[in-house]
Amino acid sequence: xxxxxxxxxxxxxxxxxxxxxxxxxxxxxxKARLINxxxxxxxxxxxLKDPLEVRVNGVISRLEELQPGMQVTLGLTxxxxxxxxxxxxxxPVAGTSASINATRHIDIxxxxxxxxxxxxRGGKMWIEHxxxxxPKDITLNGRRWKPVWTGDKxxxxxxxxxxxxAFDGAPIEVKKVKGRGSxxxxxxxxVENGQTLIVxxxxxxxxxxxxxxxxxxx
Numbered sequence: 001x002x003x004x005x006x007x008x009x010x011x012x013x014x015x016x017x018x019x020x021x022x023x024x025x026x027x028x029x030x031k032a033r034l035i036n037x038x039x040x041x042x043x044x045x046x047x048l049k050d051p052l053e054v055r056v057n058g059v060i061s062r063l064e065e066l067q068p069g070m071q072v073t074l075g076l077t078x079x080x081x082x083x084x085x086x087x088x089x090x091x092p093v094a095g096t097s098a099s100i101n102a103t104r105h106i107d108i109x110x111x112x113x114x115x116x117x118x119x120x121r122g123g124k125m126w127i128e129h130x131x132x133x134x135p136k137d138i139t140l141n142g143r144r145w146k147p148v149w150t151g152d153k154x155x156x157x158x159x160x161x162x163x164x165x166a167f168d169g170a171p172i173e174v175k176k177v178k179g180r181g182s183x184x185x186x187x188x189x190x191v192e193n194g195q196t197l198i199v200x201x202x203x204x205x206x207x208x209x210x211x212x213x214x215x216x217x218x
Contacts, residue, residue, distance in 0.1 A: 022071040025087065027123065027158040030063045035082060037072060043161075046074060046082045053084040061087075068123035068163030069102065102165030106216040109139040109178075112201055113209035117186065120197040120216075123164040127154040131204050137211075167195055170218040174199055179212035181205065 024038040033048040054061045056070075066072070066087055075084030106125065108118065114132025119125065127135065129152040138145045140157055147154035167189040176183040180203070187198035201212055 022073045022086075022088070025066060025068055025070045025072045026163050027068060027160075028063060028066050029156070029158055031155065035072075035074070035085070037074070046076070046080060049077060049081040049083045052082065054087070055085070056087045057089055064122075067166075068160075069166065103141070103160050103162050104165045104170075104218050105141075106160075106164075107139075107141050107213075108216070109137070109211070109213045110135040110201075111137040111209050111211050112203050113206075115204045116201045118199040118201065118216075120164070120199075121189070121195055123160065124156040124158050125160075125164075126156045128152060129154075133209065135201075165218075167197065167218055172197065172216065172218045175215045175217075177213040177215055179203070179214070180210050181212070183212065183214045 026036040026038050026043055028035045034045055035048055036043050036045050052063065054063055054066065056065050066085065070087045070089055073086045074082045077083055106120065112135040115130040116135055117128040117130060119128060125140070127147060134149060138147065141160060143159060145157050172185060172188060174183060174185045182202045184200055185198070186200045187193060187196065189195040189197045199216060203210055203212070
C-alpha cells in the first residue's frame with residue numbers, strides 16, 4: 001500500500017473514531033508519562049493515562065516505538081489525559097518544512113573522567129558509562145542536562161528543539177571541538193541496529209577529570 005492510501009485510511013479512521021486531528025510528535029517520556037506535540041502554533045504537553053493504547057501505522061505497538069516527527073492523533077479524556085495514540089510514520093520529503101526544521105546536529109559539552117558512550121536513537125539521547133567517574137556539567141545544544149542514573153545508564157534526553165531529524169542513511173560526522181582524549185564514532189545507525197548511533201568519549205588514559213566538547217552532524 002502506498003503512502004497516499006495509508007493517509008486516506010488514517011483520515012477515515014480519524015473522522016469516524018472521535019479523535020482529534022493529527023499533530024506532529026515532538027517528544028514522549030515514558031517514565032514521566034508525558035507527550036509533547038507540535039500543534040502548528042507551538043508545543044503542547046499532555047499527561048499519559050494508564051492503561052494507554054498505542055497504534056503505529058495501524059498496528060498495536062509500544063510507547064517506545066513512537067518517534068519524533070510522526071503524525072499522531074490523541075484520544076483524550078475529559079480531563080485532557082491521553083488514553084490512546086494513533087501514529088503514522090512520515091519520512092519528510094526533502095525541501096519540505098518538516099525536513100528543514102528538524103535538528104540534525106548535537107552539540108555536547110561535559111566534564112568527564114574515564115570512558116562514556118553517547119547513544120542516539122529515535123530522537124532520544126542517553127549515556128552509558130563505562131569507566132571511572134560519571135560525566136557531569138552536561139550541555140546539549142545549549143540546554144543544561146542533569147541526567148538521572150540507573151546503575152551506569154542515564155535516563156533519556158528528549159528535549160531537542162526542534163526534534164532530532166532521522167538519520168535516513170545520511171553521512172555522519174563526529175568532530176572533537178575540545179578535549180585531551182579521543183571522541184569517535186563506534187557504531188553508525190543501520191536498520192539492523194535499530195538506527196542507533198554510538199559515539200565514544202575516551203578520557204581513560206588521562207589523570208583526573210577534564211572538559212570535552214563535540215559536534216555531531218548528519
